[in-house]
Amino acid sequence: MASALEKARKDPESMKGKILTVARRIFGEYGFHGTTTRMIALEVGIDISTLHYHWGEKGDLYEAVVLDISKDLGQELIKVEKRIHGLPLQDRLAISIDLMTDYLFAHPEISNLILFRYFGKTREEAGLDFKVPEFTADIARSMGLAKDRKNVPPDVMMKVLGVMNSIHSFVCGENFFRPMVNLDRGTYIDMAKNTLKFIHIPAFTQNTDLTGA
Amino acid sequence: MASALEKARKDPESMKGKILTVARRIFGEYGFHGTTTRMIALEVGIDISTLHYHWGEKGDLYEAVVLDISKDLGQELIKVEKRIHGLPLQDRLAISIDLMTDYLFAHPEISNLILFRYFGKTREEAGLDFKVPEFTADIARSMGLAKDRKNVPPDVMMKVLGVMNSIHSFVCGENFFRPMVNLDRGTYIDMAKNTLKFIHIPAFTQNTDLTGA
DNA sequence: ATGTGGTTCCATCAATTGATTGAATCGCAG
């Protein structure tokens, strides 16, 4: 039943919506086990019982958060696809990287939660293995690397994963990487975009079958 | 005082060493907050008090684990550097990617813990911000992208971070990505290596200043 | 055997955490 999530998405000023917004950020920063319902409730300025009243148990709220960021990401990918449609591959890559990087730096909790789901395990036996849409195949098709989202070759999937993970890494690693390079946020973001284009555009445009090398 | 860690590293059969080995894996899988001292003790087959006797409090054990994997990674990087010394850039990249990918897939908890430290926060106010060596600048020098480990330009740092994070991502994301591409482990690792070389070698070898594009 | 230092486990504690109950409170239609 995703109607509770739909209502919260459509009305961010509602209590459900406010809790969801805060939960996105906190879960993204601390992960599932690192986040307590009290941390979220405190930040919203409500009691824990109010939180449970609206979203049920912690795992249910986490599920709602994951589905919420997944919807946002899916919508953004559609926007990007429309923007790059019909352009040559080099431009599709450059524009996609620029748009997606800006978007994810503006909503870092999306990258945070995606990486937490990729890399971290949860102690829960089940319950946290709900169905979440996977966009990798769609991106491959949108990039012109596959005819349809079914039967995308494994090597293409891996390449798309490589690109997306690179972006997520720079977004999620900002707190760690930025002091290393000693840049302000805007310069760091610009440099991340340039680095991403530096790395990925040559590979996809002037490639002469290195896959078997 | 890292002598406790040194003893455990030199004698993996000792109780200190056995606890450290298990703690590496569990912390790597579940993160700091997702791991309980009981989970580690249970896996080692000892009581929690025995664990605390050897390593003190949870944060101290975690610190030992992080420093432990950091030492392992540093040693491996030195091995790789010796292996690629003097070779042309393209070969240095290809061999480094092959060696590091094999190594990290053989010790995935290293990548896991590195990414957890990069991306996740901890509720502890302090105590978990101990000093850990940073290898990014050393890798830049070892790759011939900088003269010395001091004063590595920010854009070079970003490029090295991009490469390393790509490797870590495929290692840490195996449980998530491999079902997506439906490959056995060996084929997945081979394809990860090929993808990494496909992505990164063209960027560094046949690049004509895309950084300003 | 006796003592000694090092090691291990059982029992237990205090704090944290997820969750619930029941009593207010609020908005508002009748």
Place this chain on the structure above:
DNA sequence: CTGCGATTCAATCAATTGATGGAACCACAT
């Protein structure tokens, strides 16, 4: 105003979790 459903909070629980004290155990030198 009255009533009623929806919402919020204070109080409280049970389970988990990090941590400790003390008794037992073990190897081994004296």
